[in-house]
Amino acid sequence: MATLKDIADHLGLSPATVSRALNDFPEVSEKTRKRVREMAEQMGYRANRSAQRLVTGRAGMVGMIVKTSADLRADQTFLEILVGLSAALAARDTDLVLAVDQGRDPVKAYRRMLDRDLLDGFILNAPAPNDPRVVFLRERGIPFVVHGRDRLDADYPFFTIDNFALAAESVQLLTALGHKRIAYLNGAEGYSYATRRRDGFLAAMAEAGLPVVEGALTHDTPSEAAGYRQALSLLAGQRGAPPTAFICSSMLLAEGVMHAVRDRGLSVPRDVSIMAHDDSLPLLDAINFSPSLTVTRAPLRDACAPLANALIDLIGGADPRSLQTLNRAELIVRDSTGPAPDQGDTAWP
Amino acid sequence: MATLKDIADHLGLSPATVSRALNDFPEVSEKTRKRVREMAEQMGYRANRSAQRLVTGRAGMVGMIVKTSADLRADQTFLEILVGLSAALAARDTDLVLAVDQGRDPVKAYRRMLDRDLLDGFILNAPAPNDPRVVFLRERGIPFVVHGRDRLDADYPFFTIDNFALAAESVQLLTALGHKRIAYLNGAEGYSYATRRRDGFLAAMAEAGLPVVEGALTHDTPSEAAGYRQALSLLAGQRGAPPTAFICSSMLLAEGVMHAVRDRGLSVPRDVSIMAHDDSLPLLDAINFSPSLTVTRAPLRDACAPLANALIDLIGGADPRSLQTLNRAELIVRDSTGPAPDQGDTAWP
DNA sequence: CTGAAAGCGCTTACAG
């Protein structure tokens, strides 16, 4: 493998100059820069990263820890993030090192990685309230960014969509269509995204002067089976008059709900309107539903580049507060929502 | 951060001796080793990996590339492997660096990683026949191991289960129970595991003297929806008399089949027997099916440690041929299989 | 059993 010195020897220059030329230092003459570049290319030169790291103290690598305790099966989304993130980091010349959090102590995996490797920073996902990982990394002064946020006044860099707003907007669309009995099938309890959506749903219902009956707001694994089960139970009216509209926190839930509505011999949107939040995952396209699905849409992929860039910028010394992104979801009205049915036009008691 | 020299100074030793003590060189006296260890512990010493890598040329890191073209949604299994692998590598003091294969050229991602990082080796999964990645890595002399194998006489280190045998054994169990019309719902075409299972199924059917009707061997995404769809179509008898038994290449397919059988008003195992291959994924337990599911079982997790160890050993200079593992799946008979129904006891024409 | 020395391949003040 060619080294800096090899290039220098071939060109009658010093390694120092070659290094400066390759790293685009302004003081190098254009002519020298060009000669160096060409020779480097010709010799197939690749900088030895270990040597660079040793002297700069920069790794060019960041870490991410997977929690095995998490519901991997439901977590279609995690892989999407992993893939997008890795690509976005590559564009910034940074690699992603993956580790597993096997145990009870969520901080252990981080400690191990920090001991073993030179890592410039970390990416966290699904933060819990007062997340111990956040506490630990902050204590050690390690740069990190978070996908999601555990509190509204988070002081770390994060990327999140406005979960409160998307839930509220869904309600508003449906109430404008005359719906009064609206069910919300939410994700599992404890995740901050689910909490925000719940709050947005309840706030918008309250603002519309509509009560929410016990059981019309559920928390469950975001799977097709859960959607099917919940919808069937609600449509049976066991917990009061059946809803005329469903808002689903995920597309998989919506699949289940559609299925249940059909199995009950009902029609969408004539008898029941259905909406969902769409993460834009591959192979799960809202347009392919029949009828096509009205959604709030925010591609999960959109989180990746902002997260990657925020982390790199943070490592570069940027102000954490300037690296916070709150994205709005897009409301897309399709064929699965329509006016409330005549006979269903009364609110829950 | 404490360095070797710091420890040496504190102890009145040379950095060389400290290095040898810490790396368990036999010539170091027990007394010195002990003193060094204690001081290192006390000072919170961590070897600088970049320095070690620079001088040894060893990375302590291996790479894995995710194909984005793959069917991520169906690929629950990938995350399981990723998690297990990362843990197994950690046990061998090795990190996993992840990258994404974005484009048409499957080799590009490997080339980029090799240029950017010092990496000791690679792990590949889902090899295709004459996989270009295999060709490329072999050409460059980079150590690699494969999950699966693209040909029976593969000369690289691999881990795979005996897919031929598990399909054949499933057939044998069912024919022993008197079944003559057996359908096989396989994974998507083109994957080598699916090809081997197909061959095993056909061989065992042939050996039992049973014909396989057109449509009784399907290739599809291993999802619940696909299982449901395929089973409904087969049970409707559109492609000949309905099967009395289904063998499913995955648990998700089996979920769909069970669902379809029930929707047709049939009972398991009285009217229809169902088997599946069980990768032992979390949250998808064959025992929780009702009736509990008869399976061939081979936990996907079992692949991780052998793969990790094979790669580390290969890097250490072991013979590739000695690092090939072929595991048998375990046959577990539960309640979803029973004698063929009286009136269904005739083979397909 | 231990030490002095060279070297891995870079970067970056310091000089000129």
Add this chain to the structure above:
DNA sequence: CTGAAAGCGCTTACAG
């Protein structure tokens, strides 16, 4: 605009 030199923190022949 370029070079000589020091140094990042290790490892490992070579001596003793």
